[in-house]
Amino acid sequence: MTELLAVKDLNFNWGRNEVLKGISFNIESNEVVAILGVNGAGKSTLIKCINRILKMDSGTVQVCSSDLTSLSIMELSRRVSYVPQTVRTSFSIDVFDVVLLGRRPHISWRVSPRDQKIVSETIRFLSLEEFAFRRFDQLSGGERQRVIVAKAVAQDSNLLLMDEPTSDLDLKNQITTMKNISQIISRSHAKSALIAIHDINIAARFADRILLLHDGRIISDGTPQEVLTIENIAMVFGVSSHIVPSTDTQPLRIVIEDEIQDTEEEK
16 A cells, blocks of 8 residues: 555644644545535635645645645646536636646647547546537536546546535436546555545445544544444534445445434523
């Protein structure tokens, strides 16, 4: 196993608001790691700090054994690819060329046949052939999201950073996208994915590990079975739940039962 990411004592503040407090964790190769927490817990902020979109206030991040601050933009892009939560850019170019933009960190003077082959294989693998030569700005929100995922995959980095990559997708494409990501990671010798996600059951089904964020800290780090306990779900999400254990044919499943009322409200 190769260590692809090492985060130690990462702190980030918005003004006086402490968003992330002493965040520490490692990611080895061939891991799909999900970040779970309520809205505003700091999931997106953590992803952006690791990708240097935001500057952490203190702490260290190492990507493939190199300090994050020592890497040039191109070096970082060869090691880390990023899928944002919302696609705001509206490229007026074909989908094929949008995915080809993911090859930019590897291109010196011109696009090679290998680059074109990687893009074609990525589009085929992610089932985007039907609109590969449609203009990106003519696609729906969900279709654009799938293309941006393809762009990140074609980038062929060691670490995929994904911020709610399935948020704009219908249920079928959510499952398909997560299956594809898991397949990409499992097939490679030196790739992993860190995914901020809001759906507990998607995380339980596809993640090898879960980081549970609460009040700016990681309160639990482990397998879905270790992290997604009735007690943790109640504390972080404020709901009661029932856990259906995984079997040979069914993944771990969380059934949300009811909102937990504050003691003062009950009085």
